Amino acid sequence: RLGVNGRRGKPASLADLPAHCNFGSMAGASSAAGENKQLLAEDDGGSGTGRASPGRRLQRLGVALIVALAATAAWALFCGRPEWRLRPAAAPLRGGAGFPQGKAEKHKWARVHILLMGMDRISHGNIWKAFFESAPKESYTFLVHCKEAEKCQASLDSQGLSPFAQVVPIVYNEWCKDLVSPMLQLLKHALAATRSEDFPIDKFAFVSTEHLPVKPLRFMRADLGAFPDESDFCVHDTSWWLPLKKDDSTRAVVCLQWSILSRKDAETLLRKLPAPRSDRPLQVAKVEGHAWEDFDTFHCIDEGAIFMTIYGLAHVPAEPGESAVLSFPGFGELVYPKCGKQGRCRHFGTEGIQGGVSYIANTCNEPMSKDALSLQQISDSSIVTPATHCGAKAECEYIWIIQSLGPQGMGFLRNSTYLFARKFSPFAFLPDYASIVFA
Secondary structure (H helix, E strand, O other), rough: OOOOHHHHOOOOHHHOOOHHOOOHHHHHHHHHHHHHHHHHHOOOOOOOOOOOHHHHHHHHHHHHHHHHHHHHHHHHHHHHHHHHHOOOOOOOOOOOOOOOOOOOOOOOEHHHHHHEEEEOOOEOOOOOOOHOOOOHHHHHEEEEEEEEHHHHHHOOOOHHOOOOEEEOOOOOOOOOOOHHHHHHHHHHHHHHOOOOOOOOEEEEEEEOOOOOOOOOOOHHHHHHHHHOOOOOOEEEHHOOOOEEEEEEEEEOOOOOOEEEEHHHHHHHHHHHHHOOOOOOOOOOEEEOOEOHEEOOOHHHHHHHHHHHHHHEEEEOOOOOOOOEEEEOOEEEEEEEEEOOOOOOOOEEEEEEOOHHHHHHHHHHHHHHHHHHHHHHHOOOOEEEOEEEEEEOOOOOOEEEEEEEHHHHHHHHHHHHOOEEEEOOEEEEOOOHHHHHHHO
């Protein structure tokens, strides 16, 4: 219907399509089809009769039919399947009260710094390569910190990722004990390699080798650029927040470590924390007179130290059952108490203790857990939930691992509010991932 459709009526208007389906090739196809109709009517093949010669008419008709078929196929592929459609600049997941604290600014593009932490390899390099290769070089940086840097560099080289990525020097890193040091090392090198004068908006996204992007880079740049001064933290259930050992009403807010920082907050973090070293773990600076060791620290340091260093501590009601809306200048407001995640969750990835994801989804009405259950029910996707860490009280943390995704599962993540997803198995079967998710 976007090309020549003979006696079936006029072509459908491009204005009636969703905004993300108005790409130039469709408009060009429609325009070309219209020109072919005009040529069929006006070209008489030089006979002077006002009618085209049979050969010329067949030639023009053949071209028009090819254009119409191509346009129809493109529409069916990209606009006819709802699970493959890309929402135009979906708003970030926001929880608590008072979000967003700033007005979205349209038509601003962020430079995105992908800061990846890993062990000895980069998984799914072909997908990362497709993510970067169509983007202007000045619109991103891709920095990698690995426990075994030489092996990571070899992994980048073998997958053709070297032109896009840089491995930074190793600093102290140990799971749970100190992953803040590699985060600071990545931030330091990203800030040193770029100047704020060169680009008006910078965003720094932490990911792991188990992450993959679920949006095209161009979409991320526009979406993050709409909130130039805000950082994105996905805040855990308030029952996870860390109380002071001597004062239960003062707590460290606990978040997923996979945050996205504004340039201002990245600079604040580097200014307030000591420089990372290769020979010893980081000593987190005191916040409001309290050291990290003063808290009942049953969570990893990277889950609490980043947020509290930038925004401070949470001062919650002392009386049980009393609620409050807590303000964090520069970030926004968080509700206490709150069942389930709040804040701005840009990374899809679910874990659970006490009955797992279904418990959180049903009890807390948490969107991310509900999304995880929905993804698990898609027939062309395979997700497993092994227990990855077990505590002293026999409570285990169940992490969802994606083993395979088909077109419907990929489309579900592409059409979500998330920018990244984890955990992908390094051997995950993801056929045509780039052509579906980054199209």
